[in-house]
Amino acid sequence: MRLIFASDSLKGSLSSEQTAALLTRAAHEVFGECECVCVPVADGGEGTVDAVIAALHGEKVVASAHDPLMNEIQSSYGVAGKKAIIETAAASGLTLVPKTLRNPLNTTTYGTGELIRDALDRGCRELYIAIGGSATNDGGMGCLRALGARFLDRTGRELIGSGGDLADVAEINLGSLDSRLADAPLTVLCDVKNPLCGERGATCTYAKQKGATPAMTELLENGMQNYRDVIKRQFGVDCDTVEGAGAAGGLGAALKVFLNAKMRSGIETVLNLIGFDELLNGADLVVTGEGRADAQSLCGKVMQGVGLHAKAKGVPAIGLCGSVADGAEQLYDCGITSLCSLVDENTSLEEAIANAERIYYEAAVRMFCSL
Numbered sequence: 001m002r003l004i005f006a007s008d009s010l011k012g013s014l015s016s017e018q019t020a021a022l023l024t025r026a027a028h029e030v031f032g033e034c035e036c037v038c039v040p041v042a043d044g045g046e047g048t049v050d051a052v053i054a055a056l057h058g059e060k061v062v063a064s065a066h067d068p069l070m071n072e073i074q075s076s077y078g079v080a081g082k083k084a085i086i087e088t089a090a091a092s093g094l095t096l097v098p099k100t101l102r103n104p105l106n107t108t109t110y111g112t113g114e115l116i117r118d119a120l121d122r123g124c125r126e127l128y129i130a131i132g133g134s135a136t137n138d139g140g141m142g143c144l145r146a147l148g149a150r151f152l153d154r155t156g157r158e159l160i161g162s163g164g165d166l167a168d169v170a171e172i173n174l175g176s177l178d179s180r181l182a183d184a185p186l187t188v189l190c191d192v193k194n195p196l197c198g199e200r201g202a203t204c205t206y207a208k209q210k211g212a213t214p215a216m217t218e219l220l221e222n223g224m225q226n227y228r229d230v231i232k233r234q235f236g237v238d239c240d241t242v243e244g245a246g247a248a249g250g251l252g253a254a255l256k257v258f259l260n261a262k263m264r265s266g267i268e269t270v271l272n273l274i275g276f277d278e279l280l281n282g283a284d285l286v287v288t289g290e291g292r293a294d295a296q297s298l299c300g301k302v303m304q305g306v307g308l309h310a311k312a313k314g315v316p317a318i319g320l321c322g323s324v325a326d327g328a329e330q331l332y333d334c335g336i337t338s339l340c341s342l343v344d345e346n347t348s349l350e351e352a353i354a355n356a357e358r359i360y361y362e363a364a365v366r367m368f369c370s371l
Helices: 016-031 048-056 110-121 141-146 163-168 179-183 202-206 214-235 247-259 266-273 302-312 328-334 349-354 356-369
Strands: 002-007 035-038 059-066 072-080 083-087 126-130 150-152 171-173 186-189 262-264 285-289 317-321 336-341
Touching (some): 016 048, 048 126, 048 266, 059 110, 083 110, 110 126, 141 150, 141 247, 266 302, 285 302, 349 356
Antiparallel strands (some): 059 072, 150 171
């Protein structure tokens, strides 16, 4: 029997690697001798770097960078051969900013650009950027500024590239952009479809969760519209028509327009990087999962992606999840043949997290025994 274990992390409790180890232990207890293939996976959000470098036998490297408020920090990203896998959250993430200081008028993606530059310095020539979890709404100006771009106001003064500078952008100068980027194709891992501006844009959709008040949101949206207009005038691209331009506070727009990045589904990119389809050859069963199965699981999450690939290969896939809620049944159309919950309604979140390993292992044993 050949079993493939490809579960996302259960945030706050178990990593993708831990779920695979527990599933392996449970499988051997129930089935005895069996082949267990452990495949750490992620959907382009938290855990993407760890999943990819584990599958590709890469390494995590440490680099100096600046956080969203331009404080110096030690950040990290993944390297596997000539590939670099960078999470925007590692240097520009919301969790790096204390709640009392969250204000997207002041934050910048400069640190993400520094990580890209560091990867180029290390000889990486394939760049993968997972752009979830940012604290920013700067249109990606900070990131591009770290790579040599200059954003100028009407007097020719260079702007620092925070959200508050959007309204003052009058000219974008790419003359000093790092020349190595021309030979380093960049792929953005992103399942967000938001345009740059408008009701579904970067600011109106995400600025509040990054600390913006209604007054701040209005300033940011007005500034983003100015930024959009400058991009359209200089580069002939209307970012309100580009899917994903509004991701990470407009970082998607900057990477797409200025660096010619390809926008790709996070889970599809990860599965492609780790050669998941080849691993499915000869498999009898796939076990996948995530913290909560619900309607959002259909929005480019791990179970949907794994299920669809398993279905295409004719391999049944079970979803073992922290909880199963309304909308999860739609996963059955995506190759998930059954869903199992770790806990019932009587188990508190605190209890589930405190006893995560035991609860997961016992649920895995029950699941395998029911086959």
